[in-house]
Amino acid sequence: MVKVREDQPLTPAGEVDIALWLKRLQDDVVLRDTEEMRQACELARHLAYNAEKPHHNWAEPASSFRTGLEMADILGELKLDQSILEAAVLYRVVREGLITLEAIEKRFGAEVASLIDGVLHMAAISQLQAPRQGLSQHNQQENLRKMLVAMVDDVRVALIKIAERTCALRMVRDAPRDKRLRVAREVFDIYAPLAHRLGIGQLKWELEDLSFRYLQESDYKAIAKQLAEKRLDRDRYIHDVVETIKGLLDQQGIKQYDVDGRAKHIYSIWRKMQRKHIDFSQVYDVRAVRILVPEVADCYTALGIVHSSWHHVPHEFDDYIANPKRNGYQSLHTAVIGPENKVLEIQIRTFSMHEEAELGVCAHWRYKGHDVDSKSRSYEEKIAWLRQVLEWQEEVGELGDLREGLSSDVAPDRIYVFTPDGHVIDMPKIATPIDFAYRVHTEVGHLCRGAKVDGRIVPLTYQLETGQQVEILTATKGGPSRDWLNPNLGFVKTSRARAKIQAWFKYQARSQNIEEGRTLFEKAFRRLDIEGVDFDALAQAVNYQTVDDMYAAIGGGDLRIGQVLHQAQQLFGDTDDQEQLDRLLAKPGRSSKAAVDDITVLGVGNLKTSMANCCHPVPGDQIVGYITQGRGVTIHRQDCPNILQLRAEEPRRIVDVEWGNASAQYPVDIEIEAWDRSGLLRDVTHILTSDRINVLSVNTLTDKHDNLARMKITLEVDGLEALERIFSRIQQLPNVIDVKRLRSGGGKTA
Structure with a gap:
């Protein structure tokens, strides 16, 4: 694990030597005003060391200052400007309330203050991952919108947040396990994909590996052990291969090059093992070499040299130069049977492609007073993605779709399919023909009635694969089917297509939506044999004022039948009518057919339990119980502030609890x-x-x-x-x- 904090130069007294740190920083970046940068560091140190705030036992004193420097180190390696470095150094002291944004703007300018403010808005992502009490759906949407606006307006905001989460992930090794898992899950779900989408391979790999280390600890250790056991042999082998390739390049007259061994990342190894259902010994690119050359033509020359020297492994060649990945990544990937009859992966790219792969959007950063090559569209394409996510929210206003847009549409696994005219369309790996149709054009999606893949008619639920040619069969009029919004049927997999379909139904007449919704509702309840349900109460339970509002939401695609059924089971599962209880498949513990409760209190038998209103725990949360007077046991999240205080004041009334069997059949x-x-x-x-x-x-x-x-x-x-x-x-x-x-x-x- 990288430990930038330990590398920070120290004075004999054990404090950070800011002068030496600034000198080292300038090896990576050119500072426009060294004195102003020094003042930012001095201010952060002064505020951090004088703050009268308790620190966790796993965080060193004044960690906000040291973390700020570590963030600046990360961003400096990405060759970013002084404003972003100053914002990184000062971000933590602002977040912890040690100084106001107004004071930062007055002393360091509006640009630095704006960057810090944007990063503060990005805290909305954490709230989406684990919503807290008091944060309504509307407020979550507004927070997410602010976060997206900040990212779209200035991508440096996202870069600072990625650097901050990198530091957090490095630091939680000694934190409590639930803290490690929470930070790792957030980074893995949101920030590693975001780093990938912005093309920052230099950070993406570290975020994935460290998150994987905490989330899948046994798998991580098993692969790390196998890598360590064979490292000496692998290093010797790679050294011999590198020297051989250098000699071959010299013979072909390529004088400017760089050849070295490429470390395979542990998460990447594990993902390949899972995807291809193979064991560690069958992962070819554990032994890997990267060749850097000046020009694109040199890349293909080097490829020819490699293939003429060693036998090429079938189906193990990818040309990402001719067909770049969506995040701008370009390279040639091939696998050969190398010396000693061992499989060897080789990547070939230009020096500029390598800089793009490592730095991504940072390599093409535009801000006032700086220009980049007009031929480079990498930055604009990446920001266009952020704008697209924002447009989805404008159309649909659905928080769930935005969350899906962040987690799936930025996923590394993409497919590339062709239109009948030969145009390449890239999509998430799970895409169907309907997803493809809406990706081509909204009207094509609305009128889609069938699809051909490579000339053969396929179901609309067919999962597309890279390299296929897709032709959409359309009607002359009409619209999408409501079945497409049913996730159980698998017609639509991407949030973009789902948003377009929902928008179409929203514009239809309310009376038609009510009628369609009533039909779907009555059909589901009739075939499930559910009777005697209070429809008004059920409408309230799914957050609609009237039954017609509920029908309209079902007909318009805003509410799924499955959600209504879930609420019906929760709302009416407490009936004393045994026949109705059986029909509703009542909650465990209420029926004679289910012998377990939702909550099991360890060591004290079955006591009355209730969920705490302060933290609202849900199945899956780490929980603890508090014995009340006359009201049984109240269940809290383990990180609830109230339970932390009660644990200190009345430890004898705290009991261990666990979730019971939630899958009674x-x-x-x-x-x-x-x-x-x-x-x-x-x-x-x-x-x-x-x-x-x-x-x-x-x-x-x-x-x-x-x-x-x-x-x-x-x-x-x-x-x-x-x-x-x-x-x-x-x-x-x-x-x-x-x-x-x-x-x-x-x-x-x-």
Whole structure:
């Protein structure tokens, strides 16, 4: 692990020597005003060392100052300007309330203050990861919007935040385990993909490896151990290969080059092992060499030299020079059977491509008073992505879609497919033909009725792959299907397409949406055999004022049937009517069929429990219990400020608790009516198997006179939402007429 803090030069008294630190910093960047930079450092140190604030036992005193210098070191290696370095040094003391933004602006200028303010807004990401009490959905959306605006207006804001999270991840090694996991998860889900999208490979790899170390500790250690055991042999082998390649390049007259061994990152090794289902010994690019040359033509010359010297491994060549990755990355990747008959990966790129790969958007940074090569579009393309995310929020206003946009649409795994005219479209790896249609044009998506892949008609749920040619078959009029918004059916996988579809339905007449929503609602409740539900109460439970508002939201695609069913189960699972309780698959602990409670109190038997209103714990949170007087045990999150105070004041009333079994299974009888055909039972059981549904019994009866088949199946599910998902998928099978739930005892629904 890199430890920049330990490398900071110290005085004999053990304090940071700011003069020596500034001298070292100027090895990477040219400062416009060294004295102003020194003043920023002196101010941060003064504020940090004089702050009367307690520090965690895993953080050294005045860590805000040392962290600020570490952030500046990281950004200096990215060749950024003095304003961003000053903002990095001062950010932590502003965040901790030791000085105001107004004071920073007065002393260091509006640019530095604006950068710090933008980074403070980016704290919205953390709130999205783990929402706290008192932060409404609207406020979360507003915070996220502010964060995105800050990033779009000045990408340096995102760079400072990435540097700050890098420091946090380096520092949490000695922190409590829940703190390590929380920081690692946030970095892995948000900041490593963002660093990748901005092309900053220099930081992306470190963020992924360190996050992986905490999130998958055993896997990380296993790979690290195997790398360490073979390091000496690998280093000897790479040294011999490097010298051989240098000799070959000299023979071809390429005089300016750089050849060295490339360290394979642990997370990258693990991901390849998982993706290809191979073990460590089959990961070819553990032995890897990188060749840097001056010109693009030299890249292909070097490639020819490599392929003529060693046998090329089939299907292991990628030309990212002719077809760059979306984040601007360019390089040639190949694998060969090298000396000693060992597989060797080789990357070939120009010096400028290497700088782009390591620094990304930083290599093309534009700000007032500085120009870059007009031919470079890398910066504009990366900022265009940020603007696109912002546009989604303008169209739909859905916080969930924005969260998905940050986590999936910036993911490294992309596919590249072709239009019939030969244009290349890049998309997330999970994309379907409908996603492709909306990526081409909104109207193409609305009118999509079918698709051809490489000339062959495929289902609209087909998952596209790199290199395929996709042709969309359209109608002359009409619009999208409401089924496309059903996540159980798999028609749409990207947030962009989903946003376009939802926007289309929003513009339809409210009366039509109400009618469509009522039809979908009644169909789901009828086939699930749910009766006697208070629709007004249910509408309130899903945050709509009236039943018609709820129907309109369902019809417009803003509310899924699965969400309504989940609320119905939660809201009406407390009924004393045993028959209705069985139909609703009531919450565990309320029915005789479920023997476990949501909360288990360790060591004291089954006590009455309630969720604390101050922190609102949910399944999956680390929790602890507090014994109240007359109200049983109140459940708090372990990091709740109130429980931390109570632990100190009344430790004897604190008890360990854990989440109980949340996956209690309930037997349900269903009936499928279909026109008989070969393979019908196989297709039904395939759906049940793929969803890991346990089948208790199957009874099939076919009427030869009318060719109707009726299947009665008893299966186990954990709730109404899961049952509706199964029904939706079975209903899509060819020849299926109807699928519904049977009353207990096998009688048909009324």
